[in-house]
Amino acid sequence: MSLQPSSxxxxxxxxAAVARAAFPRGSAYLRLRDELGTVFTDAQFTALFSARGRPAEAPxxxxxxxxxxFAENLSDRRAAEAVRSRIDWKYLLGLDLTDPGFDASVLSEFRSRLVAGHAETLLLDTLLALCRERRLLVARGRQRxxxxxxxxxxxxxxxxxCVTETLRASLNALAVAAPEWLRAHAEETWSERYAKPTDDLYVPQGEAARRAHAEQVGRDGHTLLAAVFSPDAPAWLREIPAVILLGRVWVQNFQIVSVDDETGTKDDPDHKNPQTTQVVWRTSSEGTPPSLLMIASPYDPETHYAKKRSTTWIGYKVHLTETCAADRPRLITHVATTLAPVADRDALGAIHADLAAQDLLPDTHLVDAGYVDADLLLASARDHAVMLLGPSPQDTQWQSRQSGAFRLQDFQIDWDRKIATCPAGHTTTSWSPDHNLGRTVIRIRFSSADCKPCALKQNCTRSxxxxxxxxxxxxxxxxxxxxxxxxxxxxxxxYRWRAGIEGTLSLGVRTMHLRRARYLGLAKVHLQHVLTATALNIGRIADWLAGEAVASTRRSPFARIISQAA
Structure with a gap:
């Protein structure tokens, strides 16, 4: 499809006359059109369309x-119906009352163009730029x-x-791409094991029986991979995505080991080659990849298993950053979608870099303990002049919890000379860098000859x-x-201002299903989150233009009485 940009x-x-009569007191979408105009222009989407072809709907x-x-949580079909039937939508879109609208499939194609053109953030960035022009958003404020x-x-x-479903998905893909080749290489028993989804198959009970069943699946997959990668197989079979994924899943879950063959075989009756290979199911003793690399589903390889406190899930993680000024609408300025096992602190650097590129860095960044670490405190202030405000990591040693014990702060450290002095006056030059949980630390060891006879040892160390x-x-x-x-x-x-971001997440979860991915793949899920954030911003701008105050935190009658008494 081609694009001929127009104003x-x-x-x-x-x-306009019908909309004013239908909404005599105005409505959110009428105010948005009157105050912000059309928000977007065709010229912004030129790179996503071809120069030739059938004219596209105005992007x-x-x-x-x-x-x-996304603001109203509508499907494509219901959104297309709203364009044809709702007066406030026609007013916002500048359409005639008799305009027939468009087919619902156009919306899906438009989202696909945004993902293919790496323009997932285009809509949010455009809205934020317009808000900056109207002074609804300023840089170097307070964000959370x-x-x-x-x-x-x-x-x-x-x-x-997962391994069973991966093999089934590979067989289905080969059945479509190379049916004759698969018919020649498939074993008769495969139809019993992989014709139906995994949930419909019987899995034997008991650890030994389940492991034997898993290794049977492993042998079947290994047989299929050996046939695909044999010299006489068509080379293009190895490029099928499902086959590539099958190889990755098999490496993660199985290993090939050599075993002694004591019985001999038809091809080797004299035991001239007593070593044979066997497909073995990996356990914790053999080692499995970390969750960041472990594939959890053949239908979305970018979903991973993760656990945060008592919550476990397979999917992704989303980070929302918003302003929290008292005299302006609270707008989401950044959306980051990461793989589920990625820690919060590992996402903060990219968030600051993106905000810096948009000239939207805050002065004070309010976060919870998951985003705060020593290197992040330093990097935020040094690289971006941002004060990272949140609960800092605390000293977990027993000395910090026992009254009268000597903590790290009670030792004098000469960083230039690399010498440490204890409260008893003993010094040490045992100073060496080390790594602990991905962080660089300095290991300073005192001499046991000084520590053992020391009168203060009871309050210093148990070692x-x-x-x-x-x-x-x-x-x-x-x-x-x-x-x-x-x-x-x-x-x-x-720090009390940080609590509002939890209300934003709650609103996104309750009204727009923020915690449920609508699509497959990280790029499409990120687009979903960006559109959700844009929709939340549209609603907040409309409320701000209507003069509606931000709702305060709800408190129970009992809590209000207690606070008044205090």
Whole structure:
């Protein structure tokens, strides 16, 4: 389809008259059109369309309809019906009352163009740029970030179910791509094991029986892979995505081991080659990949297993960042969709980089404990002049919990000379960098000859000698500064603003199914989250234009009485 960019049309007079009569007090979409115009233009989407072909529907209208359908949680078909039937939508889109609209499939194609053109954030970025022009959004304010889990659009499978379903998916793909070749190489028993979905198959009970069943599936998959990669097989079979995925899943869940052949075979009756190979199911002793690499479903290889406290899921994770100024609407400025096992702190650097590219960095960034670490405290201030405000990692050693015990802060550390002095006056030069859970620490060891006879040992260490593990100098200083800031009474007053982001996540979950992926693949799920954020922003802008105040946190009658009494 081709695009001939045109200027957005004014609202037809008849449409405007009917809309004013139908909404004498105005409505959200009428106010948006009157205050913000059309928001989008055709010229923004030129790169997503061809220069030749049948004329496409105006992309600025498709963009608006896409945002509206996410705001109201409508399917493509119901959104297309709303374009034909609703007066407020026609007013916002500048359509005649008699306009027939478009087919619902156009919306799906438009989203596919956004993903193919790597323009998932285009709609959100355009809206934020318009808000900056209207002074509804300014840089270097106060922002807050939080994350939540997202269930993938695939059913949850255990490891045995995943390998079985992966082999079944590969057989189905080969049946479509190379039916004659598969008919010649498939074994008769495969139809009994893989003709039906995994849920409909009988799986034997008991650990030994289940392992034997798993290894039978492993042998079948290994046989199929050997046939695909044999020299006489067509080379293009190896490029089928389902076959490539089959090889990855088999490496993750099975291993090929050599075993002694004591019985001899028809081809080797004299035991001249006593070593044969066997497909063995991997267990914890053999080792399996970490969840970030482990494939959880053949139908969406980018979904992964993750666990956060008591919540376990297979899917993704979404991070939302929003402003929280008291005199402006609270707008979502950034959306990040990551693989489920990615820790919150590992996503913060990319969030700051993206905000810097859009010139939307905050002065103060309110986050929970999952985003705060010594290196992030340092990098945020050094690279972006952002104060990361949140609960900093605390000292978990027993000395920090026992009154009178000597903590790290009670030792004098000379960073330039690399010398540490304990409260008893003993010094050490045992100083070596080390790594702990992906972080660089300094291991400072005191001499056991000094520690064992020391009169203060009872309050210092329970080991033969004291070991200190501070972070590197700059990171240690940043961490100590953050801990001192938390002890100030002003910290609680500043940090209370972070709670609002949980309300935003709750609103997205309750009204727009934020925690359920609608599509397969990280790129499409990210587009879903960006459109959800854009829809939330549209609603908040409309409320701001109507003069509606931000709702306060609900409290029970009992809580209000207690607070009044206090």
């Amino acid at each position: 957005p049309a004014e609202v037809p007079s008849q449409t 600025w209208r498709l963009a608006l309809v896409t945002v509206l359908q 970030t939080d994350s939540t889990h997202v269930l993938g659009a695939v059913r949850s499978l255990n490891r045995l179910g 033969p000698r004291r070991l200190l593990t501070p972070r590197r100098r700059e990171e240690h200083a940043a961490l100590e500064t953050a801990r001192a800031r938390e002890a100030d009474e002003a910290f609680a007053e500043q």
